[in-house]
Amino acid sequence: MKEDKGARWFELECVPKEYIFPKEYRPQNLDSPVCDSIPVISLAKSKAENGHSSQPVEEILKASQELGFFQVINHGIPEKTVTDAMNVLKEFFDMQAKDTTIETVPHKKGYIYTNSTYFAKDGVHLWRENVKHPCHPLEECIHLWPDTPTRYQEVIAAYMVEIQKLSTRILEMICEGLGLEQGYFKDTSEVQFFSSNFYPPCPDPSLTLGLLPHIDPSLITILYQGGSTGLQVMKDGQWVNVGAIPNAFVVNIGNQLEVCLLLIFHISFLRTKTFKMAIQLKCCI
Numbered sequence: 001m002k003e004d005k006g007a008r009w010f011e012l013e014c015v016p017k018e019y020i021f022p023k024e025y026r027p028q029n030l031d032s033p034v035c036d037s038i039p040v041i042s043l044a045k046s047k048a049e050n051g052h053s054s055q056p057v058e059e060i061l062k063a064s065q066e067l068g069f070f071q072v073i074n075h076g077i078p079e080k081t082v083t084d085a086m087n088v089l090k091e092f093f094d095m096q097a098k099d100t101t102i103e104t105v106p107h108k109k110g111y112i113y114t115n116s117t118y119f120a121k122d123g124v125h126l127w128r129e130n131v132k133h134p135c136h137p138l139e140e141c142i143h144l145w146p147d148t149p150t151r152y153q154e155v156i157a158a159y160m161v162e163i164q165k166l167s168t169r170i171l172e173m174i175c176e177g178l179g180l181e182q183g184y185f186k187d188t189s190e191v192q193f194f195s196s197n198f199y200p201p202c203p204d205p206s207l208t209l210g211l212l213p214h215i216d217p218s219l220i221t222i223l224y225q226g227g228s229t230g231l232q233v234m235k236d237g238q239w240v241n242v243g244a245i246p247n248a249f250v251v252n253i254g255n256q257l258e259v260c261l262l263l264i265f266h267i268s269f270l271r272t273k274t275f276k277m278a279i280q281l282k283c284c285i
């Protein structure tokens with residue numbers, strides 16, 4: 001192992017034992033091809049004039065029912081808004097790595113930054129760093145967010161405005177497909193939390209995990225992968241690689257929406273339980 005006092009915790013030649021998961025928890029099928037059955041849905045069609053085409057609505061409903069996962073493209077979020085957010089987050093995580101005075105406990109100000117030593121399952125650490133904070137109502141939360149880099153608040157607020165629009169639009173399409181009145185989820189659909197994961201390069205990704213398998217407790221989660229791979233979803237009992245499509249967002253139907261629809265329609269909206277886990281990515285929002 002390198003003995004370099006200036007090195008960051010992940011700049012190592014081999015994985016420290018505290019990060020090595022027992023065999024049964026390690027990632028599987030890392031080398032399998034990207035799963036092409038995770039639907040990629042273009043939202044451009046839903047913007048046609050004179051009443052929109054129902055095609056994306058049907059595709060979204062089908063994907064939600066069958067897997068609880070899909071990717072959206074042509075969503076209308078400006079590329080620059082996303083690139084700015086990714087850059088400011090990269091800068092944020094770089095700054096944390098350099099600042100040895102930062103503690104890994106919840107920050108007093110209104111956001112939580114945690115480095116890899118904070119995450120543990122049975123004593124094993126996850127290979128990631130994370131920052132999260134509330135973001136609703138935006139104008140009340142924004143000043144509690146990190147203020148370095150100096151553009152953090154402005155850039156992430158602009159990003160969240162777009163994410164809010166996208167998530168409202170997807171929920172409205174789900175309402176339309178199910179025959180629910182528009183705005184049915186209005187009171188519960190404000191984007192409440194922002195969370196960004198940084199998965200540094202790892203000397204041996206087959207031994208480590210960035211995130212444990214889980215089901216999202218949210219209504220829906222909108223995830224940007226930043227062009228990096230590593231996200232896996234449980235499909236028909238197998239972990240499959242989601243793959244990253246440039247400018248696409250991964251949409252995950254969360255537990256709350258699943259339960260809501262189960263109560264309304266008395267049907268199980270999701271055919272199977274969907275878990276996801278992240279291995280080594282670069283920077284996900």
Ligand SMILES: O=C(O)CCC(=O)C(=O)O
Pocket residue numbers: 195197211216221223231276277278281284
């Ligand atoms: O970072 C990722 O790739 C996934 C994040 C995630 O699943 C979550 O925040 O719920």
Ligand SMILES: [Fe+2]
Pocket residue numbers: 214215216221276
């Ligand atoms: Fe998740």
